[in-house]
Amino acid sequence: CYMLQQGKFVADIIYFYGEDNNITSLFGQRLPDVPEGYNYDFVNADALVNLLATEKGMITTHSGMSYRVLALDPNSQQMSLPVLKKIRDLVKAGAIVAGPKPTATPSLSDDQTEFQTIANELWAADKGENTIGQGKVYAGQTLAEVLTALKISPDFSYTKPQPDTKLLFVHRKTGNTEFYWVNSRNSTAEEVEATFRIAGKAAEVWHPETG
Numbered sequence: 631c632y633m634l635q636q637g638k639f640v641a642d643i644i645y646f647y648g649e650d651n652n653i654t655s656l657f658g659q660r661l662p663d664v665p666e667g668y669n670y671d672f673v674n675a676d677a678l679v680n681l682l683a684t685e686k687g688m689i690t691t692h693s694g695m696s697y698r699v700l701a702l703d704p705n706s707q708q709m710s711l712p713v714l715k716k717i718r719d720l721v722k723a724g725a726i727v728a729g730p731k732p733t734a735t736p737s738l739s740d741d742q743t744e745f746q747t748i749a750n751e752l753w754a755a756d757k758g759e760n761t762i763g764q765g766k767v768y769a770g771q772t773l774a775e776v777l778t779a780l781k782i783s784p785d786f787s788y789t790k791p792q793p794d795t796k797l798l799f800v801h802r803k804t805g806n807t808e809f810y811w812v813n814s815r816n817s818t819a820e821e822v823e824a825t826f827r828i829a830g831k832a833a834e835v836w837h838p839e840t841g
Contacts, residue, residue, distance in 0.1 A: 638694060638695070638802060638803050638804070639669070639671070639695070639800070639801070639802055640669060640785065640801040640802060640803050640808075641668075641669035641670050641671050641695070641697060641801075642668045642669065642670070642697060642698045642699060642777075642782055642785065643664060643668055643669070643670035643671075643697060643698070643699050643700075643701050643773070644670065644671050644672075644673050644682070644689055644697040644699070644700050644701070645662055645664065645670045645671065645672050645673065645701045645703065646672075646673050646674075646675075646678055646700060646701065646702050646703060646706050646713075646729075647662075647672055647673075647674070647703045647705060647706065648675075648703055648705035648706035648707075648708065648709075649674075649675045649706070649708070649709065649710060649713065649736070650705070650708060650736065651705055653672060656703070656705060662701070662703060663772070663773060664701070664773060665773060665774040665777060665784070666784070666787075667784025667785060667786050667787050668777065668782075668784060668785060669785060669799075669800065669801055670701070671695070671697070673700075675710065675712075675713050678713055678716060678717075679712055679713060679716045682700075682716070682720060683720075683723075684719075684720045684721075684723035684724045684725045684765070686724070687724045687725075687726075687764075687765075689720065689725050689726075698726060698780065698782055699726045699727070699728055699773075699776065699777070699780070699782075700717070700720065700725060700726065700727045700728070700729075701727075701728050701729055701773055702727065702728065702729025702730060703729070704729075704730055706729065706730075706732070707730055707731070707732050707733045707734075708732070708733065708734060708735070708736045709732040709734075709735060710735050710736065710737050710740060711735050711737065711740035711741060711744065711745050711748075714732055714735070714745060714748050714749065714752075715748060717752065718748050718751070718752060718762070720765065721752060721762050721763060721765035721766070721767060722762055722763030722764065722765060723763065723764060723765065724763070724764035724765045725765045726765060726766050726768070726776075726780065727752070727765070727766070727767045727768070728767075728768040728771065728773055728776040729768075729769075730769070730770075731749055731752075731753035731756070731769060732745075732749050732753075733749075752767045753767060753769050755769060756769055756770050757769055757770030757771065758770065758771070759779070783827055784825075784827065785799075785801055785826070785827045786799045786801065786810060786812075786824065786825070786826055786827070787824070787825045788822045788823065788824045788825065789822050789823045789824075790822070791820055791821060791822060792816075792820060794816065795814075795816065795820055795822065796814070796815040796816065797812055797813065797814055797815070797822070797824070798812075798813045798815065799811060799812050799813070808826070808828050808831065810826055811838075812824065
């Protein structure tokens with residue numbers, strides 16, 4: 631477990647939940663609509679504006695994290711102009727964004743005309759793929775549909791011998807070594823076949839109780 635904590639968290643999605651609610655109020659009773667098998671990180675407005683960049687088609691952070699898709703929660707449709715402008719800059723540099731079109735800015739000091747101009751540029755079509763600069767915005771589609779269109783397969787998948795079989799996972803990477811922490815939500819023993827999005831490596835099973 632010590633080695634697992636030293637690795638870098640691996641996630642495909644960075645999830646922007648909006649500016650007028652906190653994570654607990656939004657997701658205390660439900661999780662974001664992210665398909666099973668994909669990890670994600672949350673991002674707030676301040677981090678989105680100040681910490682995210684685009685590099686070689688990936689959304690990156692100063693700490694070395696990288697993501698394939700910036701997902702926008704429906705709660706983010708009330709979006710301030712600085713956030714919208716940063717999303718535009720990320721997309722033009724090559725980022726992929728998926729989510730609903732922002733409808734208005736909650737700030738009275740924001741330029742409403744500029745807001746609508748940028749929103750209309752990024753979401754030129756209400757449904758489908760919008761190409762802007764080197765990146766794309768996917769509108770009117772579920773995140774699952776977007777991931778399929780981008781041919782991003784699940785990082786982790788498994789067979790379900792029972793109707794209530796459920797496994798959770800965390801993926802970390804240390805150097806050339808990939809660590810998957812897999813957790814069964816049932817207390818009974820089950821035999822499952824697990825698939826990891828890793829090629830050219832042999833698998834080892836490490837038991838957290840003994841290392």
